[in-house]
Amino acid sequence: MVSLGVLFVASARKVYRERGWSTGMIVVFSISLVIGMVIPSIGYGLQLGLQSYMNTVFTYVVVANAGGCNEPGLDYCLNITTSLINNISSIRDIQNVYPVAVNQTDIIQLIAFNGSTVKDYHDFDSVVMGGPNGLPPDMVTTLCSKIIGNSGFLLDSALINQLPPSNNSLYTVCINCYPTGMQPFNASLEGTCAESSLLTNVDLIWNATFLQNVLGGESYRSSFDNSGFVLVKVDNVRNVEGVVKTLAGSLGQFGLTPIYDQANLLNAQSLESNLALPYTIIGGAAIAAGGLLMILVSYISTVRRRWESGLLETQGWSRKEIFRFQTVYLLLLSCASFTISMAFSFVVLPFLSTNLAIYGQIIAIKPSTNDLFYLIGLIFSVAVPFASSFLSYLSAGKHSLDQTLREN
Amino acid sequence: MDGINLKGIFKAYGAIRVLEDVSVDIDSGEVLCVVGPSGCGKSTFLKILALITMPDAGSMKIGGTDVASMNQKELENFRRKKIAYSFQEPLLLPYLSAFENIACVVGAPRDIVVDVMKQFRLGNRMNHTPTKLSVGEKKRVDIARALLRNTDFLITDEPLSNLDPGTSEVVMMKLMEYASRGKTVVYSSVEPAEARYADKVLNMLTSPHGQSP
Numbered sequence: 374m375v376s377l378g379v380l381f382v383a384s385a386r387k388v389y390r391e392r393g394w395s396t397g398m399i400v401v402f403s404i405s406l407v408i409g410m411v412i413p414s415i416g417y418g419l420q421l422g423l424q425s426y427m428n429t430v431f432t433y434v435v436v437a438n439a440g441g442c443n444e445p446g447l448d449y450c451l452n453i454t455t456s457l458i459n460n461i462s463s464i465r466d467i468q469n470v471y472p473v474a475v476n477q478t479d480i481i482q483l484i485a486f487n488g489s490t491v492k493d494y495h496d497f498d499s500v501v502m503g504g505p506n507g508l509p510p511d512m513v514t515t516l517c518s519k520i521i522g523n524s525g526f527l528l529d530s531a532l533i534n535q536l537p538p539s540n541n542s543l544y545t546v547c548i549n550c551y552p553t554g555m556q557p558f559n560a561s562l563e564g565t566c567a568e569s570s571l572l573t574n575v576d577l578i579w580n581a582t583f584l585q586n587v588l589g590g591e592s593y594r595s596s597f598d599n600s601g602f603v604l605v606k607v608d609n610v611r612n613v614e615g616v617v618k619t620l621a622g623s624l625g626q627f628g629l630t631p632i633y634d635q636a637n638l639l640n641a642q643s644l645e646s647n648l649a650l651p652y653t654i655i656g657g658a659a660i661a662a663g664g665l666l667m668i669l670v671s672y673i674s675t676v677r678r679r680w681e682s683g684l685l686e687t688q689g690w691s692r693k694e695i696f697r698f699q700t701v702y703l704l705l706l707s708c709a710s711f712t713i714s715m716a717f718s719f720v721v722l723p724f725l726s727t728n729l730a731i732y733g734q735i736i737a738i739k740p741s742t743n744d745l746f747y748l749i750g751l752i753f754s755v756a757v758p759f760a761s762s763f764l765s766y767l768s769a770g771k772h773s774l775d776q777t778l779r780e781n
Numbered sequence: 782m783d784g785i786n787l788k789g790i791f792k793a794y795g796a797i798r799v800l801e802d803v804s805v806d807i808d809s810g811e812v813l814c815v816v817g818p819s820g821c822g823k824s825t826f827l828k829i830l831a832l833i834t835m836p837d838a839g840s841m842k843i844g845g846t847d848v849a850s851m852n853q854k855e856l857e858n859f860r861r862k863k864i865a866y867s868f869q870e871p872l873l874l875p876y877l878s879a880f881e882n883i884a885c886v887v888g889a890p891r892d893i894v895v896d897v898m899k900q901f902r903l904g905n906r907m908n909h910t911p912t913k914l915s916v917g918e919k920k921r922v923d924i925a926r927a928l929l930r931n932t933d934f935l936i937t938d939e940p941l942s943n944l945d946p947g948t949s950e951v952v953m954m955k956l957m958e959y960a961s962r963g964k965t966v967v968y969s970s971v972e973p974a975e976a977r978y979a980d981k982v983l984n985m986l987t988s989p990h991g992q993s994p
Contacts, residue, residue, distance in 0.1 A: 688886045
């Protein structure tokens with residue numbers, strides 16, 4: 374009985390002293406494993422990115438006044454009461470309800486007129502991101518592809534031309550200039566948001582923390598304690614249509630209507646289902662191709678010097694011991710390859726991140742280092758040496774010992 | 782312990798008849814030398830004895846066992862346990878050193894391997910891989926490996942080829958010492974003079990093949 378220690382030493386010597394061949398094998402193994410791990414990760418990342426986008430954006434429904442919030446009737450929007458919000462919360466499949474406070478932000482432009490300077494006020498319906506009565510940050514980040522910093526605001530991209538001229542995008546603004554007469558302060562435009570049904574009632578988005586610091590807690594609370602509209606978070610994108618129907622039926626009597634982007638929701642669902650199968654096929658094919666390449670190269674390595682098996686057989690090794698020897702040798706190579714390919718994947722995957730422009734938004738696609746693919750890689754690294762050695766074991770049974778030795 | 786009894790062994794490769802009606806009886810503890818020129822079938826005969834190939838006809842008893850009636854698996858097990866073989870062209874694993882080619886392959890203890898290698902004048906070649914060994918050195922490694930398997934039957938094909946007279950003497954002494962422990966040793970040679978160490982000689986110059994004392 375040949376001990377495992379002897380098998381390991383002999384295999385290690387074979388790996389080390391046949392460095393050229395071993396390196397070639399490790400390279401091919403690593404490429405196979407990278408193919409089997411990276412390509413499915415790209416497809417998986419795309420699906421995940423799309424799903425994440427859909428779950429972040431298309432699972433929200435706006436409930437607002439059917440008449441809109443036209444100035445000066447901002448107060449007209451403020452008829453969504455607490456009991457109404459509770460009613461909405463009790464509807465099936467609704468995960469969360471966000472009452473969103475709407476207020477007016479004025480951007481002040483100084484104009485020289487008849488020898489004096491007058492103030493021109495540009496009005497924008499504004500909301501905050503974060504905090505009570507604010508928009509969920511993940512939704513804003515996804516819609517606007519940007520996190521609002523602590524010094525400014527985001528603006529509806531369609532309204533960018535309504536801003537007064539500015540140096541370095543810095544503006545003098547005030548919240549509720551009328552009738553409270555709050556003091557103006559400086560803020561900068563940090564970016565724009567693509568048009569979306571979710572921002573129907575919103576021109577401008579503030580960072581809640583920034584406004585609290587600038588206005589002070591009391592002024593901030595008094596300015597953003599209303600419910601201008603309600604943002605409803607549905608638990609699953611598939612339930613959105615049903616929730617919208619329920620909302621429309623139950624809220625119509627209050628003059629409220631659910632707003633969502635039906636066309637884009639259907640398009641996204643269609644895109645997701647259309648992408649799922651091809652990417653699953655591509656991912657599966659990549660894994661299969663990687664595995665087959667490994668088996669092929671392993672098998673070639675075991676039969677390229679078949680006389681070795683013959684020699685060992687004449688020296689008292691059983692065919693099972695020869696099988697174990699070949700397996701240990703291939704395991705050494707495949708484990709090294711797995712380590713290399715995993716490290717390589719970690720390094721390479723971030724560089725494969727890309728942006729997908731869709732529905733006016735930019736979706737960040739990050740190929741994910743999914744544990745499942747590493748597990749598959751690990752299984753291959755262990756299973757392929759066994760499979761190849763077993764094939765060699767079966768093939769050896771078809772040759773006489775004399776034939777095998779003559780291949781020397 | 783029973784030796785080897787072959788009767789009417791016939792072997793052909795296609796149309797070429799290599800062995801015809803070869804019969805030989807060797808008792809345990811005896812040394813048989815198969816003598817004949819190149820191509821006369823010595824190696825084929827030794828491979829049949831080592832169960833590497835099987836005859837087309839004839840009866841074979843090794844150690845009292847009728848090996849001709851065994852199936853493939855039984856033959857493999859019998860060969861593994863009972864027969865050691867060394868090649869005419871020494872066959873070593875290229876990635877193992879001379880020492881490892883014996884110790885790893887046979888699984889013999891280190892001190893015994895070192896001792897035998899020193900006796901075979903390989904003491905300064907232990908860590909050399911086969912590419913750095915001469916043919917004669919490889920031959921000695923091959924024979925040492927077969928000896929250390931300590932099987933009942935040792936078959937060695939032209940063990941003295943490529944060896945200088947001094948080393949040949951050492952190798953033959955080891956083979957005879959091996960036989961003296963009740964083992965059966967069969968070796969081949971192209972030189973009739975090298976048959977002087979054997980208890981029996983199978984002369985393959987004279988056909989049909991027969992044995993002489």
